[in-house]
Amino acid sequence: MGLLLAVRDRADRTAFALLFEHFAPRVKGFLMKSGATAALAEDCAQDVLATLWQKAHLYDPAKASVATWVFTIARNRRIDALRKSRRPEPEDLDWGSGEDEPDQAEVYEAQQEARELGEALKALPAQQRSLIERAYWGDRSHGELAAETGLPLGTIKSRLRLALERLRREMARE
């Protein structure tokens, strides 16, 4: 988070390089899982990180972790590149106007929540975790997922629901 704020507030290129090192390979991996070739994923990952620089002012640390923000940019790039389509955005849900400094307690809470969600995801049994990941890699309907794993559709849906409920419980326990 500090790195992105350094980019936003001071156009800090060293901070950008560190963000690139961490996120570019993850975005590339995410896009390859979504069905992009390595070459397309590489190009898009570079675009996503360039967008992170350009739009750094729109990042609001009280609303999301940097990973979540990068995910939303990567997802939108994927819709554009792979589906040749676009995703209408709701109004007033931009990532902050960058005009006011957000409340520090809210920032702490949002970042803490994101860390806990990450830990909860890692703690899931492999099969449940994989179902969640596949839902986010996208372009696979639950029906296709069923065909691929040999699990009946109802089971897939109830497992997705269980996995999400478990995540919610994990977070509520804190």
Next chain:
Amino acid sequence: MATMIRHHLSDEVLAGYVAGVLPEAFGLVVAVHLSMCDDCRAQAMALDSLGGAVLEAGDAPSMAAGALEAVMGRLAAAPVAPVRRAVRRGVLPAPLIDYIGGDLDAVKWRSVGKGVRQAILPTDRMASARLLRIPGGVAVPDHGHRGMEMTLVLQGAFVDETGRFGPGDVEIAGDELEHTPVAEAGVDCICLAATDAPLRFRGLMPRLAQSFFRI
């Protein structure tokens, strides 16, 4: 928006929107509902966070040699100033204004009979989106579905076999639902409807009208 929303997005539709797999027309209905419904908006943000966790924990294959230098080379001197937030500028939620190219008074309505008017919005071809304007007391012609239909009320209300739908409410109907929405008396009912297959009207005349009017 201070309206009482009773019919929300399903978990499946919301998850599809967050994952970015919905056809654009359905995405538009979701974006408009999220512009009117804080509950669903909060849930969409939670699902975004889970997407961030998936990205963070995922594979990280090496980038090509020189990738960082290539990107650094095309960065502007400093991040550009923030763009204006998309906030309510008129009667309709901002995402709709983008598609119409203006507010409610800019909609190019075409009559489809019985006083019902519609305007088709430009989206990708996987599904279609349209605005419908139904005078109070008038029924939308009886129809069945092939595939999914989402109908969001923007003004007024309609009632069908499953309940009453007012501003912000969204009805999600699958193959199985045969319903007859009737606009409540009063102001015209204005809806945003998305279908992933053309509506199939019962009876010969409506079917002819269907190909004619692109319903």
